[in-house]
Amino acid sequence: MGKKLLLEHINVEGIQSLEVYRKMGGYASVEKAIKTMTPDEVVEEVKKSGLRGRGGAGFPTGMKWSFIAKPQGVPRYLVCNADESEPGTFKDRYLMEKIPHSLIEGMITSSYALGANTSYIYIRGEYFYVSRILERAIAEAYAAGWLGKNILGSGYDLDLYVHVGAGAYICGEETALLESLEGKRGNPRIKPPFPAVKGLYGSPTVVNNVETIATVSHIVNMGGEEYAKIGIGRSTGTKLISAGGNINKPGVYEIELGVPVEEFIFSDEYCGGIPNGRKLKACVPGGSSVPILPAHLLLKTAKNESRLMSYESLSDGGFESGSMLGSGGFIVYDDRACIVRSTYNFSHFYRHESCGQCSPCREGTSWMEKILKEIEYGRGTMDDIDLLWDIQGNIEGKTICPLGDAAAWPVAAAIRHFRHEFEYHVKYPEKVKDIKHTPPPMPV
Amino acid sequence: MSSQNTQDKIAFSDEALQLVNSIIKRYPEGKQKSALIPVLHIAQAEFDGWLSPQTMDYVASLLKLKPIEVYEVATFYSMFNLKPAGKCILEVCKTVPCWLNGAEDLVAYLEKKLGIKTGETTADGMFTLRTVECLGSCGTAPMLQCGASYYENLTNEKADALIDKLRVENTRKNYTDII
Ligand SMILES: Cc1cc2nc3c(=O)[nH]c(=O)nc-3n(C[C@H](O)[C@H](O)[C@H](O)COP(=O)(O)O)c2cc1C
Numbered sequence: 128m129g130k131k132l133l134l135e136h137i138n139v140e141g142i143q144s145l146e147v148y149r150k151m152g153g154y155a156s157v158e159k160a161i162k163t164m165t166p167d168e169v170v171e172e173v174k175k176s177g178l179r180g181r182g183g184a185g186f187p188t189g190m191k192w193s194f195i196a197k198p199q200g201v202p203r204y205l206v207c208n209a210d211e212s213e214p215g216t217f218k219d220r221y222l223m224e225k226i227p228h229s230l231i232e233g234m235i236t237s238s239y240a241l242g243a244n245t246s247y248i249y250i251r252g253e254y255f256y257v258s259r260i261l262e263r264a265i266a267e268a269y270a271a272g273w274l275g276k277n278i279l280g281s282g283y284d285l286d287l288y289v290h291v292g293a294g295a296y297i298c299g300e301e302t303a304l305l306e307s308l309e310g311k312r313g314n315p316r317i318k319p320p321f322p323a324v325k326g327l328y329g330s331p332t333v334v335n336n337v338e339t340i341a342t343v344s345h346i347v348n349m350g351g352e353e354y355a356k357i358g359i360g361r362s363t364g365t366k367l368i369s370a371g372g373n374i375n376k377p378g379v380y381e382i383e384l385g386v387p388v389e390e391f392i393f394s395d396e397y398c399g400g401i402p403n404g405r406k407l408k409a410c411v412p413g414g415s416s417v418p419i420l421p422a423h424l425l426l427k428t429a430k431n432e433s434r435l436m437s438y439e440s441l442s443d444g445g446f447e448s449g450s451m452l453g454s455g456g457f458i459v460y461d462d463r464a465c466i467v468r469s470t471y472n473f474s475h476f477y478r479h480e481s482c483g484q485c486s487p488c489r490e491g492t493s494w495m496e497k498i499l500k501e502i503e504y505g506r507g508t509m510d511d512i513d514l515l516w517d518i519q520g521n522i523e524g525k526t527i528c529p530l531g532d533a534a535a536w537p538v539a540a541a542i543r544h545f546r547h548e549f550e551y552h553v554k555y556p557e558k559v560k561d562i563k564h565t566p567p568p569m570p571v
Numbered sequence: 572m573s574s575q576n577t578q579d580k581i582a583f584s585d586e587a588l589q590l591v592n593s594i595i596k597r598y599p600e601g602k603q604k605s606a607l608i609p610v611l612h613i614a615q616a617e618f619d620g621w622l623s624p625q626t627m628d629y630v631a632s633l634l635k636l637k638p639i640e641v642y643e644v645a646t647f648y649s650m651f652n653l654k655p656a657g658k659c660i661l662e663v664c665k666t667v668p669c670w671l672n673g674a675e676d677l678v679a680y681l682e683k684k685l686g687i688k689t690g691e692t693t694a695d696g697m698f699t700l701r702t703v704e705c706l707g708s709c710g711t712a713p714m715l716q717c718g719a720s721y722y723e724n725l726t727n728e729k730a731d732a733l734i735d736k737l738r739v740e741n742t743r744k745n746y747t748d749i750i
């Protein structure tokens with residue numbers, strides 16, 4: 128069994144309540160930070176921990192925090208990103224629903240470190256019922272003096288609010304999120320200025336993922352150096368993985384970073400293998416935006432080393448032969464899955480979710496979806512495959528926010544590793560007529 | 572709840588108005604525009620499950636915004652209905668992890684059972700069927716959302732039972748419902 132931090136008490140009866148959460152040691156980090164540490168000392172521990180943002184980009188959290196501007200007389204904000212809309216990802220919902228106080232505790236400790244007196248949790252609108260769970264937990268925390276004025280007699284004040292969105296993947300992008308929180312359309316902002324300088328209402332702001340913030344409490348409790356001992360290399364700590372697709376035991380797993388991918392998929396401690404005696408075909412290991420890998424490159428790197436669940440190992444080989452850890456949305460495909468249909472499905476998603484600001488993304492995503500639909504239904508040509516390759520290359524890197532890249536990469540990876548399936552659709556239209564067609568076997 | 576969408580003057584119930592005022596207080600002085608999305612959710616639930624131009628104008632006046640500021644937001648977010656819909660909107664997730672676990676079969680089954688195509692509403696105004704993008708429930712696929720509730724690990728039998736239950740309850744399901 129690997130080390131558990133975030134989910135250690137997940138099965139404790141009543142852990143949703145403040146009373147039980149406290150009995151399990153909850154809110155210790157708030158006491159420790161506020162009573163014995165300066166805000167800068169908390170930032171220092173987070174730096175030492177090597178924690179990297181759990182929302183997808185993996186940016187070092189301590190470094191991000193140290194960038195926050197501190198002009199006199201201007202408020203600072205901490206905003207928690209609970210938009211969780213990256214297909215394949217459901218860990219934040221699980222954590223907030225099961226142990227809401229772990230997020231509240233992390234928000235208090237982190238807000239203290241950043242000098243924020245008002246903080247928001249921006250949660251996707253579809254999670255309305257989860258927002259109610261958080262609001263109940265926040266009310267309990269206020270009543271017990273963990274929030275509000277003069278917390279623990281320290282003179283530090285903090286108000287914490289939940290803000291619900293209304294259905295838009297783009298609002299997970301941090302500047303779109305801030306626009307949305309200001310009551311506007313979720314159009315990402317041009318950076319710089321970065322939120323650390325000009326964020327919510329033009330004030331210095333840090334945006335962090337739910338899991339990142341919940342992890343801060345553990346770092347404060349155990350110390351940054353201790354935390355850094357967990358995991359492997361620069362992938363320190365534990366990570367929540369949302370495992371889904373064709374596996375025996377879908378769900379959220381807390382892993383110590385560095386677990387071999389093969390063990391994660393086949394061991395009974397985690398996914399428990401592929402159901403119905405099918406074979407592992409492919410996997411999108413970090414949420415829909417990261418490149419899909421065929422089984423042989425998933426389990427072993429191009430250098431024939433065992434592939435590990437870590438930032439470095441999953442991206443080993445670059446996009447030629449690797450992928451990314453991303454948000455930890457781990458989607459497994461068995462050998463019946465048609466990669467063209469999967470790519471068409473994702474392209475529909477990105478077309479639907481593009482905010483429409485940048486032409487390459489707005490036009491490119493609709494064009495890709497259209498071509499993929501033609502190919503999937505046996506009406507495409509070989510030239511279409513090359514055209515698709517061209518279009519994705521003309522979106523990548525040419526947009527204000529990374530949604531463009533996120534739309535391009537899955538298409539590029541599917542063509543790179545599964546070109547034979549696209550060609551099969553072009554060559555044998557009658558074999559792909561049924562929407563449940565069997566894909567051709569992998570070439571050897 | 573009130574259903575005054577068709578009358579000349581619309582207004583929130585006292586209860587809803589109180590809630591709106593408490594939401595506005597979550598944001599700094601002068602930043603009441605931040606309350607727009609939460610208030611539109613309340614408005615949609617109060618006024619028949621959709622945002623008519625009149626409802627949007629009302630929200631604009633409440634928050635001291637220009638009507639256009641409300642329209643541009645209401646049209647951006649997928650959870651806001653700009654046309655009337657069925658009392659129960661069945662939103663089936665169709666994104667890849669759900670697709671790998673039978674979402675297409677579930678949609679086909681519901682279409683057949685309700686006698687409508689995706690995007691349509693039953694003649695009695697009870698059900699609208701939609702497909703939506705990943706709802707963060709990929710480990711419990713296939714699934715659908717109706718109002719505030721997630722219905723997960725669905726089978727045809729469970730879908731039957733759900734439809735029956737919703738028919739018996741015969742109430743509008745809103746995202747803002749307390750479940
Ligand atoms: C299109 C798009 C969608 C995103 N969605 C999310 C999301 O749902 N949740 C999240 O935490 N980060 C999301 N991100 C990443 C955020 O922009 C940001 O990097 C993150 O919230 C920072 O937090 P972290 O450093 O703790 O990971 C998204 C980014 C993009 C470009």
Ligand code: FES
Binds near residue numbers: 214707
């Ligand atoms: S793909 Fe359906 S809930 Fe995520």
